[in-house]
Amino acid sequence: xxxxxxxxxxxxxxxxxxxxxxxxxxxxxxxxxxxxxxxxxxxxxxxxxxxxxxxxxxxxxxxxxxxxxxxxxxxxxxxxxxxxxxxxxxxxxxxxxxxxxxxxxxxxx
Amino acid sequence: xxxxxxxxxxxxxxxxxxxxxxxxxxxxxxxxxxxxxxxxxxxxxxxxxxxxxxxxxxxxxxxxxxxxxxxxxxxxxxxxxxxxxxxxxxxxxxxxxxxxxxxxxxxxxxxxxxx
Numbered sequence: 001x002x003x004x005x006x007x008x009x010x011x012x013x014x015x016x017x018x019x020x021x022x023x024x025x026x027x028x029x030x031x032x033x034x035x036x037x038x039x040x041x042x043x044x045x046x047x048x049x050x051x052x053x054x055x056x057x058x059x060x061x062x063x064x065x066x067x068x069x070x071x072x073x074x075x076x077x078x079x080x081x082x083x084x085x086x087x088x089x090x091x092x093x094x095x096x097x098x099x100x101x102x103x104x105x106x107x108x109x
Numbered sequence: 110x111x112x113x114x115x116x117x118x119x120x121x122x123x124x125x126x127x128x129x130x131x132x133x134x135x136x137x138x139x140x141x142x143x144x145x146x147x148x149x150x151x152x153x154x155x156x157x158x159x160x161x162x163x164x165x166x167x168x169x170x171x172x173x174x175x176x177x178x179x180x181x182x183x184x185x186x187x188x189x190x191x192x193x194x195x196x197x198x199x200x201x202x203x204x205x206x207x208x209x210x211x212x213x214x215x216x217x218x219x220x221x222x223x224x
Contacts, residue, residue, distance in 0.1 A: 032210035043200055043215035044152070087152070095140065095159075095207040101151035 003027060004100035006088050012106045017078050021103045023088030024070045032091035033064055035073050038102065039084045047073075047086070078107045111135045113216035115201050121222045127189040130219045132201030133182055138214075140207035141184045143169075143176055144200040146218075152200070158184065159207045191223045 006023045013019045025033075033050035048055065050062040050071050061074040071088055088100035114133045122128055134141050143155040156176040157165040166176060173192070178184045188195055198220050202213040 034212075043217050045215065046212050049210070091210055095142075095157060095204070095211070096154065096165075097213065099152035 003098045006100040006103045010104040018076045021073045025090045027092050030090045030092045034089040036087040037084045083107045115216035119220045125190045128191050130186045132184040134203030138203035140204040142202040145197045147197045193223045
């Protein structure tokens with residue numbers, strides 16, 4: 001079983017739509033959770049951290065379900081500029097991060 | 110706007126040749142990571158340095174890969190000899206302390222093609 005699993009997509013959604021991604025992780029000792037965003041031929045960049053209580057940043061909402069070992073990302077009112085690959089990232093130790101392979105999102109005019 | 114820099118951005122070489130990739134972490138960051146990204150495997154950690162000391166290189170093929178930090182402003186990843194299966198994007202990332210849950214800042218990557 002892969003450590004961090006994501007649906008690779010692509011998710012093709014119209015502008016203004018709401019889209020949700022899920023991610024599951026296998027290491028129950030994981031303690032830190034993130035979503036990174038990677039544009040085509042660019043480096044990954046932190047989008048947001050994911051906290052146990054859930055957190056929101058503008059149009060983006062992240063949630064964590066420790067019991068089921070999954071993380072979600074919800075994007076409301078999608079913009080063309082949201083088109084990217086979204087990487088689910090899980091940390092179990094002080095520095096080690098395990099990256100999912102990413103979910104590709106294309107927002108269509 | 111502080112950034113991690115990497116050189117070269119693109120490298121095409123022939124099998125058997127030596128490849129050296131360089132990274133300048135963000136000034137003041139004490140941790141450096143080397144990752145490799147491929148379509149098949151995604152992002153994989155190759156090596157981790159804290160305060161210039163290599164603390165984890167378990168993800169790196171030891172027979173051909175080596176990573177060093179000659180000083181606090183330079184990290185290098187070397188492949189000798191290179192093989193076609195080494196073709197990938199190699200990212201360097203840095204962090205302030207390597208502490209739990211800390212953000213890692215990625216450089217633009219070196220896109221390597223070994224023919």
